[in-house]
Amino acid sequence: MIKFELKDLEVFYGDFQALKGIDMKIPANEITAFIGPSGCGKTTFLKCLNRMNDLVEGCRVYGQVTLDGEDIYNDYDVNLLRKRVGMVFQKPLPFKMSIYDNIAFGPRTHGIRSKSALDEIVEQSLTQATLWDEVKDRLNMDALSFSGGQQQRICIARALAVRPEVLLMDEPTSALDPISTGKIEEVVMELKKKYSIVIVTHNMQQAVRISDKTAFFLLGEVIEFGDTEKLFSVPKDKRTEEYITGRFG
Amino acid sequence: MKSKSIKEKVMHIVFLAAAMVCIMAVVLICVFLLANGVPAMGKIGVFNFLLGKTWRPGQDIYGILPMILGSIYVTAGAIIIGVPIGIMTAVFMARYCPKKIYAPLKGAIDLLAGIPSVVYGFFGLVIIVPFVRDTFGGSGNSILTACVLLGFMILPTIIGVCESSLRAVPEEYYQNALALGATHERSIFKVVLPTAKSGVLTGVVLGIGRAIGETMAVIMIAGNQARMPKGLLKGVRTLTANIVMEMGYAADLHREALIATGVVLFVFILLINLCLAAIKKGVEQ
Amino acid sequence: MKNPINQSTFKRRMREYQKRPASFVMFILVMLCACVTVLSFVFLVGYLLYKGIPNISWDLFALNYNSENVSLLPSLINTVTITFLALSVSGPTGIFAAIYLVEYAKKGNKLVKLMDLTSETLSGIPSIVYGLFGMLFFVVALDWGFSVLAGACTLAIMVLPLIMRTTQEALRSVPAEFREGAFGLGADKVRVIFKIVLPPAVPGILSGVILAVGRIVGETASLIYTAGTVAEIPESLFSSGRTLAVHMYALFNEGLYIEKAYATGVVLLVIVCAMNLLSNYVAKKLTR
Ligand SMILES: Nc1ncnc2c1ncn2[C@@H]1O[C@H](COP(=O)(O)OP(=O)(O)OP(=O)(O)O)[C@@H](O)[C@H]1O
Ligand SMILES: [Mg+2]
Numbered sequence: 057m058i059k060f061e062l063k064d065l066e067v068f069y070g071d072f073q074a075l076k077g078i079d080m081k082i083p084a085n086e087i088t089a090f091i092g093p094s095g096c097g098k099t100t101f102l103k104c105l106n107r108m109n110d111l112v113e114g115c116r117v118y119g120q121v122t123l124d125g126e127d128i129y130n131d132y133d134v135n136l137l138r139k140r141v142g143m144v145f146q147k148p149l150p151f152k153m154s155i156y157d158n159i160a161f162g163p164r165t166h167g168i169r170s171k172s173a174l175d176e177i178v179e180q181s182l183t184q185a186t187l188w189d190e191v192k193d194r195l196n197m198d199a200l201s202f203s204g205g206q207q208q209r210i211c212i213a214r215a216l217a218v219r220p221e222v223l224l225m226d227e228p229t230s231a232l233d234p235i236s237t238g239k240i241e242e243v244v245m246e247l248k249k250k251y252s253i254v255i256v257t258h259n260m261q262q263a264v265r266i267s268d269k270t271a272f273f274l275l276g277e278v279i280e281f282g283d284t285e286k287l288f289s290v291p292k293d294k295r296t297e298e299y300i301t302g303r304f305g
Numbered sequence: 306m307k308s309k310s311i312k313e314k315v316m317h318i319v320f321l322a323a324a325m326v327c328i329m330a331v332v333l334i335c336v337f338l339l340a341n342g343v344p345a346m347g348k349i350g351v352f353n354f355l356l357g358k359t360w361r362p363g364q365d366i367y368g369i370l371p372m373i374l375g376s377i378y379v380t381a382g383a384i385i386i387g388v389p390i391g392i393m394t395a396v397f398m399a400r401y402c403p404k405k406i407y408a409p410l411k412g413a414i415d416l417l418a419g420i421p422s423v424v425y426g427f428f429g430l431v432i433i434v435p436f437v438r439d440t441f442g443g444s445g446n447s448i449l450t451a452c453v454l455l456g457f458m459i460l461p462t463i464i465g466v467c468e469s470s471l472r473a474v475p476e477e478y479y480q481n482a483l484a485l486g487a488t489h490e491r492s493i494f495k496v497v498l499p500t501a502k503s504g505v506l507t508g509v510v511l512g513i514g515r516a517i518g519e520t521m522a523v524i525m526i527a528g529n530q531a532r533m534p535k536g537l538l539k540g541v542r543t544l545t546a547n548i549v550m551e552m553g554y555a556a557d558l559h560r561e562a563l564i565a566t567g568v569v570l571f572v573f574i575l576l577i578n579l580c581l582a583a584i585k586k587g588v589e590q
Numbered sequence: 591m592k593n594p595i596n597q598s599t600f601k602r603r604m605r606e607y608q609k610r611p612a613s614f615v616m617f618i619l620v621m622l623c624a625c626v627t628v629l630s631f632v633f634l635v636g637y638l639l640y641k642g643i644p645n646i647s648w649d650l651f652a653l654n655y656n657s658e659n660v661s662l663l664p665s666l667i668n669t670v671t672i673t674f675l676a677l678s679v680s681g682p683t684g685i686f687a688a689i690y691l692v693e694y695a696k697k698g699n700k701l702v703k704l705m706d707l708t709s710e711t712l713s714g715i716p717s718i719v720y721g722l723f724g725m726l727f728f729v730v731a732l733d734w735g736f737s738v739l740a741g742a743c744t745l746a747i748m749v750l751p752l753i754m755r756t757t758q759e760a761l762r763s764v765p766a767e768f769r770e771g772a773f774g775l776g777a778d779k780v781r782v783i784f785k786i787v788l789p790p791a792v793p794g795i796l797s798g799v800i801l802a803v804g805r806i807v808g809e810t811a812s813l814i815y816t817a818g819t820v821a822e823i824p825e826s827l828f829s830s831g832r833t834l835a836v837h838m839y840a841l842f843n844e845g846l847y848i849e850k851a852y853a854t855g856v857v858l859l860v861i862v863c864a865m866n867l868l869s870n871y872v873a874k875k876l877t878r
Contacts, residue, residue, distance in 0.1 A: 068594075106484060109596060116594035129595040133606055139486035149477050152500050161495070162485040211481075218485055316780045320694060323686030324705060327754065330747050331708045337726045338719070393623030401620060412870070413631050419801075419862045420634075421808025423838045424855050428634050430842070431641075457630055464627070488606070490613035490620075518716025520811035521839060545718045545811070552725075552815050567722040574714045581710070 057084040059222060059252040060105060065119040067100050067109065074100045076276040077119075082269075087248050089263040089284065090256045092273030093299070098256045101273070102224050105254065106141040107134055123222075139166055142220035146227040148207035150199035150214070155182075155191055158199045158210055162218035177217050185213035186243050205236025212243060223247065225255040229262065241266050260300055264288055272296045342568035345561030354565065360531040362551065367562040369569065371533045375448075375541040376573075378534055379523065380516040382452025383459055387516075388509055390456070391463030392498075395508075398464065399471040400493055418461035426525030429454040434526055443538035446528035451541065454522055459512035466511060470504020471497060503588045507581060514577045517570070520545035544570045635859065642856030645849040655821040660850045662857065664823045665837035668738065669861075671824075672817065672833055673806045675742035676749065681799060683746075684753030691754075692761040693783055713751040720748045721812030729816055736830040741817025745809060749802035756798025760791035797873035804865040807858065810835040834858055 060082040067075040074097045082088050090098045103109045104117060107128065121128050128137050139162075150158050159178045168174060178195070182188040187209045191202075199210055208228060215223060225244070229237040244253060244266055257263050263270050264284060271281040272293075280287060280296045291297040346354050349367050357368015402410060433453055438445030474497050482492035498505065520543075528540020529550055542550070548563050548570075555563050607614040652661040687705070695702045724744030734740045764787050772782045810833075818830030819840050832840060835858060841851040 107596065108480065108484065110598060111480070111483070115596065117596040118592060118594055120595070131602065131605075133609070134598075135486045135488055135606060135610070137486075138484055143484040145477065145481065145484075147477065149475075149481050151478065151481070151496050161482070161487075165485060165487045165491055214485065313778055313780055317694065320686045320690035323683045324690040324695075324701065326683050327687050327712070327750060328704060328708050330750065331711055333727060334715070334719070334723045334747075337723055337731070341726055390623045390626055393620050394627045397620050397624035401624070410628065412866070413628070415870070416635075416863055416866050417631055419804045419808065419866050421810065421835045421838075421858055421862065423808075423810050423835050423842070424638070424858055425634075427838065427842060427851060427855055428638065431848075432633075432637065460627060488610055488613040490616040491610075494616055514714050514716075518714075518718070520716065520718045525839075525842060545716060548718055548722065549811060549814065552722075564722060564726070567719050570716060571719055574716065574719075575711070578710055578714050 058082070059084040059123065061122045061125075062104075063120040065101075065104060065117070065121065067097070067104060067118075068116045069112065070114045074276055075104075078278050080271065080278060080281060082252065082254060084252045085248060085250070086268040087244065087253045087255060087266055088269045088271065089267035090254065090271050090273060091258070091260065091263055091299070094258075096273040097276045098273050099226055102143075102226055102254060102256060105222070105224055106138050106143055108143070110134065139218050140220055141222045141224060142215035142218060144208070144212055144215050144223065144225045144228050146230055148204060148211045148231070150202075150207050150210045152198070152200060154196045155199045155202075155210060156195040158214050159217045162214060166218060181213040181217040184216050184243070184247065185209040186239060186246075187213060203236070205232050205239060208232060208236065208240060209243065212240070216247075220251065222252045222254065225253065227256050227258060230258060237262075260288075272299060274299075338564065338568050338571060341561060342565035345558060345565045346568075348558060349562060349565075354562070355569070358533055360547075362555070362559045362562070365558060367558070369544070369547065369562075369566055371531060372542050372544045372547045372566065373569065375527075375534055376517055376543040376545070376570075378448055379451045379455060379527070379541060379543055380513055382448065383455035383516040384509065384513060386452055386456030387459040387463060387512055391460050391508070391512070392467055392505060394460070395464045395467035395471060396493060396498070398468045400489075400497075414461050414464055418465065422458070422519060422522040423525075425454060425458050426522035429522060429526040437538070441538055444528065444540065446526055446540050447538045448527070448534060448541045449537045451523050451527040451543075454526060455516045455519060458519060458522060459515050462515050463508045463512045466508030467501070467505050470501040470508070473504065474500045503584050506584050510577055510580050510584065514574060517543075517573055517577070518545065520549055524549055544573075638852065638855050638859060641849075642852035642854075645853040646856060647853075650850065650853055653823075660841070660847050662834060662837055662850075662854050664821055665832050665834045665854075666857070667823050668817070668831040669807055669833040669835075671738055671831070672742045672745065672813075673803055675739065675827075676745040676806055677799065677802065679743065679746035680750045680753055680802070684750050685757050685795060688754050688757035688761060689783060692758055693779070693787065709751040709754050712747070713755070716811075717748060717809055718811040720744055721815050723747075724812060724816035734828060736816065736818030736820075737828045738817055738824050738831050739827040741813045741831075741833075744812050744816045745806050748809070748812060749805055752802050752805065753795075753798050756801070757791070757795045760794025760798070761787060763794065764790050793872050793875040797869040800865050800869040800872065804862050804869070807833070807861050807865065808835055809833070810839050814839075834861075 058081045062078055062080045065075055065078040066073065092098055104121060109115045109117060126132065151161065156178055159181050160174045163174060163177050179188060182191065187206065202210065229240050241262065244255065247253060267284045269282065270284040270287045272279045274295060280291060280293045287296065288300055291300060354367060354369060356370050358370050359366050359368050360371060398410065429450060433450050434445035437447060437450045478496050478500055479492050482496040523543050524546045527546065529542045529546050530540040531542050534541045544566055547566050552563055607617065649659040650661055651663045652659045653663060655661045655664050691702055691705055721744065724740055728734050728740035728743050729736060768786050769782055772786045813833055813836050817832065819832045819836055820830040821832055821837065824831035834854060838851055838854040838858065841847045841854065
């Protein structure tokens with residue numbers, strides 16, 4: 057099943073072309089990893105999927121992006137889109153409120169008011185993020201008083217609480233220690249059963265460990281996109297091979 | 306080599322002396338106000354002075370409760386009017402304002418902060434007073450008039466402080482909220498603004514300080530009757546007005562009582578400074 | 591060239607608001623409040639100009655004040671004198687004190703804390719309290735009487751914290767490498783301060799000083815009982831003289847010259863506006 061389909065996607069920041077005509081089909085209920093050197097347009101691509109690029113002044117997007125066959129740029133409600141397509145950022149950034157309120161922020165945004173429903177969502181989301189047992193007695197504590205790894209899982213739980221269909225993750229573990237990284241990877245693997253996940257990573261092993269499909273970006277183009285195993289064992293393109301073997305410029 | 310070190314020492318002392326002058330200024334202010342004001346409070350009786358409901362210098366009755374209440378009412382009114390408008394305008398400046406009109410708008414608000422209070426008072430006199438008189442009746446010189454004018458006068462303070470604290474909130478907070486599907490407004494009012502809470506609070510407290518200390522504008526429009534405030538449309542006299550109105554001809558105990566009024570005002574301001582310090586401390590923790 | 595697909599149109603935004611009335615209400619409130627602020631500003635300034643400009647005449651700038659011409663020139667001259675005097679006291683004091691705090695005092699020093707407390711206290715005190723102090727100290731204790739000098743000294747104390755703070759900020763924004771580099775070359779401290787640290791900080795300090803000028807020009811309450819309200823050009827620093835702002839208040843108080851008050855208001859506004867623009871202009875130089 058295809059979740060996202062992109063046709064001839066081009067993105068400009070002012071005069072600078074960050075993405076140069078990308079066609080891609082992102083599968084549902086799988087983990088798709090994006091790899092590539094810094095500045096090649098991975099984040100830009102990701103932000104096209106939930107239209108966070110709309111915020112960037114001077115940013116122009118061309119082409120077509122569809123989610124389940126619906127054009128998300130043509131008269132599609134942005135807020136609804138972002139409810140369906142959640143995002144976890146590189147830097148964990150819980151809001152300055154209690155964990156409970158952090159997790160409940162999304163559901164409240166989308167009109168859920170009843171205490172019992174919220175309680176249930178909070179518990180469920182935290183459980184999915186494997187955090188429930190650690191924090192269940194401290195739900196009223198300020199979210200900022202937790203460790204970096206815990207904060208990132210709070211952010212994942214917060215994104216999950218709006219019940220998205222797709223989860224975009226932009227280098228979610230790059231600011232974390234190995235143990236926290238391992239925890240997050242576990243969470244991601246677990247989530248794949250219910251969600252389509254797109255994850256940007258600089259860590260090649262991580263891509264191999266968790267993803268089903270991998271796309272290699274270079275200078276605004278997708279050089280190679282395919283099954284992770286194949287891409288890493290028998291890359292078709294020379295540049296991919298150079299990159300994954302670490303012989304890249 | 307030696308002359309150099311002498312120059313060094315001299316300048317060091319000059320700089321230090323300048324710093325000492327600042328401290329001396331505060332000490333002098335405190336000493337002179339207290340020395341002249343506190344004895345009066347003793348003579349009148351602290352209780353009678355602070356809680357006395359009558360101010361009748363002709364009969365040596367000096368109760369400044371009417372003025373204390375006057376200051377409090379007028380300030381509260383100014384806050385009720387100025388704070389919401391100020392915060393909303395700050396939100397506009399920081400989050401909505403198109404780039405093209407930002408610079409002139411910012412300039413206008415800076416100018417608003419610099420306009421002398423006599424000019425404000427004059428404006429209140431020729432515009433707000435007649436307006437209140439015609440719309441609500443009474444003489445127009447009233448608590449309501451003072452509240453509206455002061456509310457307007459504290460806007461630049463509140464807008465300035467709130468805007469800079471809103472701008473200090475990392476953009477990521479806003480983006481994180483948006484990414485959850487929240488609207489622009491919800492992201493701002495539920496996430497960004499609460500994150501800037503202490504800055505906003507500082508702005509409000511500074512606004513309170515400005516409103517309590519305002520003198521000329523209030524004198525020109527508030528009526529200045531030295532009696533207990535009786536209603537929104539009745540005249541009122543603030544602590545500051547009390548001093549300016551009577552200092553010109555006061556003598557002896559009357560004069561000391563006015564200085565004591567200044568002491569009370571000073572204490573109010575110190576309390577406000579304490580609040581500010583507490584807010585700052587709250588941020589650091 | 592084809593159109594970008596990510597252009598958000600007004601119509602689209604309105605449709606999104608339709609489903610979220612609370613957000614729409616907040617949006618309207620923000621716009622409304624911004625309008626209130628802007629409109630009241632435009633109204634204030636516009637009304638003053640509209641009423642005041644026709645009343646400006648050469649008479650107003652006659653050298654001698656009398657009840658016919660109600661000249662504001664003496665007050666204007668007094669304003670300039672008092673501003674100049676006040677700044678010549680508080681300028682060096684504030685700047686030197688700031689230099690001491692930033693360049694000499696060690697971090698966490700008791701004195702620094704005390705100074706912070708002082709400047710915070712000073713900057714919060716209402717001007718009428720300064721006026722009271724000025725009256726008790728300069729007018730009575732030092733026996734200067736109602737005089738230009740007493741007024742100027744009172745205002746000098748009033749603007750001291752403003753000058754001190756802006757100078758502190760300006761000095762702190764000079765990169766530490768500047769100093770280290772100069773010390774590395776063996777320069778002594780005073781030299782480093784005057785040759786290396788101060789020059790780049792000048793625009794910041796100057797913009798603070800200009801703001802102080804604005805405060806002095808607009809001040810009324812603290813001058814009434816220190817500099818007094820005589821509408822003439824003072825013979826010496828020890829005679830009384832009113833500034834422009836006091837002049838405007840006096841006109842209001844006498845109740846006879848409302849038109850002239852408008853005109854005075856315009857002159858005040860122009861001065862304050864010029865000071866603001868100048869301060870901004872100078873401060874911008876700093877960032878370049
Ligand atoms: N707001 C912006 N304005 C202008 N140029 C931008 C902007 N955001 C990104 N770019 C440019 O677009 C290109 C792609 O940036 P992007 O952030 O997508 O790279 P990335 O692959 O995510 O890099 P990294 O791995 O370092 O996160 C870069 O060359 C960057 O300089
Ligand atoms: Mg990136």
